[in-house]
Amino acid sequence: MRSEKITSKNSLLDHFHFTDRFFSCKIFPNLGGSIQKLIIDDITIIKGITVDDSGVLDYLNRYQSAVLFPFPNRLEDGRYAFEDKPYTFPLNNPETKNAIHGFMNDKTFEVIRVTNNSLSLQFNSDGDKAFPFHYSLTINFILSKHHIQIQFGVENKGDTAFPFGLGWHPYFQLPNFGSNTLEFSADKTYNTTERGIPSGFEEYDTSVIDIDNASLDTAYHLIGPEIRLETARYELQMQTPEDCYLQIYTPPDKESIAIEPMTCIANAFNNGIGLKILQPNKEYNWGLDLRINTKSLDNGFQ
Numbered sequence: 001m002r003s004e005k006i007t008s009k010n011s012l013l014d015h016f017h018f019t020d021r022f023f024s025c026k027i028f029p030n031l032g033g034s035i036q037k038l039i040i041d042d043i044t045i046i047k048g049i050t051v052d053d054s055g056v057l058d059y060l061n062r063y064q065s066a067v068l069f070p071f072p073n074r075l076e077d078g079r080y081a082f083e084d085k086p087y088t089f090p091l092n093n094p095e096t097k098n099a100i101h102g103f104m105n106d107k108t109f110e111v112i113r114v115t116n117n118s119l120s121l122q123f124n125s126d127g128d129k130a131f132p133f134h135y136s137l138t139i140n141f142i143l144s145k146h147h148i149q150i151q152f153g154v155e156n157k158g159d160t161a162f163p164f165g166l167g168w169h170p171y172f173q174l175p176n177f178g179s180n181t182l183e184f185s186a187d188k189t190y191n192t193t194e195r196g197i198p199s200g201f202e203e204y205d206t207s208v209i210d211i212d213n214a215s216l217d218t219a220y221h222l223i224g225p226e227i228r229l230e231t232a233r234y235e236l237q238m239q240t241p242e243d244c245y246l247q248i249y250t251p252p253d254k255e256s257i258a259i260e261p262m263t264c265i266a267n268a269f270n271n272g273i274g275l276k277i278l279q280p281n282k283e284y285n286w287g288l289d290l291r292i293n294t295k296s297l298d299n300g301f302q
Contacts, residue, residue, distance in 0.1 A: 001117045001143065012106075013051050016119055031056070032105040034065040035122045035138045040145060041294040044173040046254045059105070065170045066105035067139060067152070070131055072167030073219070073266035074097040074196045078130075079268065080269035081167045082163050089130040096195040101169065103130075116134045118142045121147045127158075132160030135278075148290040156278040159189060163269055164276050166286055167262035174256055178232025179212040182257070184246060185224030190265055192219075197267050209248075209302065211257055227259060230274045232295065239289035245274055261288060262291070 001020040008014055015028040015036070024039040036048030036059070048064055049055030060063070067178060078089040078099035089099035102197065109121035119141045127133045138153040152166055174180050189204040196217070222244045229236040240246075240261045247266075249258035263286060264274025278284055 001145075003114055004121070005114075006218065008214075010053060010056065012056050015051075016114060018117065018119075018143050020144065020145055025143055026051075027119055028120050028143060029109040029111055032066050032107050033109045033123075034059070034105070035141075036065060038052075038148075040234070040292055043049050043294050045105070045234060045236070045292055047171040047173045052295050057239075063101050063105055063169045065168070066099050066101060067137070068101045068165070068167035068169055068260075068262065069104045069137055069154070070102050070162075070164040070166075071099075071269055072101060072165050072169075072260065072262040072264065074264045075269055076195070076197045079161075083268075087130055087132070098195060101167075109139070112138070114173055117144060120226070124157075129139045130281065131162070133160065133162035135162065140248055146292050148261070148292075150290075151287045153283065154284045156280050159280050160299075161277050161279045164284075165262065165264035165274065165277075166284075168288060169258060169259055169260050171251075171256040171258050172229060174211065174235060174254065175231055176255070179231070180231045182209045182229050182248065182258075183207075183225070184222060184227045186220035186246065187223045188221040190219040190221075192217075195265070196264055196278060198271060198273070201265060211250060212254065214250055217263075220246045221249070221265075224247050227261070229257070230257065234294045237291045239291075241286055243274075258271055269292055274284050 004017050006015050006017050012030045015026050018025045026037045026110035028034050049059045076090050093100035107123050112120040112122050122138045124136045136155045140151040142149040160294045175206045185206045186204045188201045190198045191200045193199050225240050227238040245262045245265050247260040249255045268275040
C-alpha cells in the first residue's frame, strides 16, 4: 500500500489517497477528517462525495463519514446547560429547528503523522461560545485491504470538566440487486418526536432488518459489539466498544445506508442517555474496527 497527498484549488478538498491492488481510500483532513470513498475490488463500500465544490456542499448537508462531536444527532433547540450554565449551538438543522451532529464536520485537522497505510490527525480548540472548553480530538486510521481501524481520542486540556458525545456517520453503498440485510444485538429502540428528539423507548428483540423494505431514522441501544451488513457484493462486520448506541438511517433513494455508531443518543446533553463527562487532564478513547469481505457476482467471496 502507498499514500499520496492530493491538493486542490479548493483547500477543503486536499486529501490523502491510500491505494493498493484493488484498494482505494480517500481521507480529507480539511473536511473534519472524513473518509470520502472506500473502494475494494472495484466495489464501492463507503459512499463519498465528488471531489469538487458541489461535493463540498453535499458533504456539509449530508455529513458523509463525518466525525460527530461534541454530540451526535440532534440537540433540541440547540440548547443545553452544564453546571448550571446555559449554552446555545447554532440551529444548523432548520427543518427541525435543532442543532445537529456538533460542529466537527468542517474543521481542519492537523496532520500529525502519515505512513503508507496510516494517518493520524488532530484538532485542538480553546473553545467557543457554544462549547467553551479546551480540548483536543485525535483520529487515527490504520488501513489494509480488508481491515480498517479507526481510533478516536478526546482529551480535556482545560481546568473544568465538560460534557460530550462522539459518533461516526458513514454511508455504505448498497447494490441495486440482490438482498441487503443488517443484523445487530440491541435491547432498546428509541421513539422520537416529529423533530427527531427522543421521547421514550421500547424493548427491542435482536433481528435481521430487511433494508430494502425498511424506512429508518432510528436509534438503538446495543448489547453486542458486532454490526453486520450483508449485501450482494460485500459483507461488512463493524465492531464497536461496549455500551454503545447505534443510529440507522435509510435515505429515500435506497442507494446507501447510514450506519452510525455513537456513544450517546440524540439530545444527550439534555436527557443524559449515554452522555460522557470528561474531567480536566483526562482522556477518552473510542475505537471502531471494520472488516470487509467482497463477493464476486456469483456470490462467492473474493
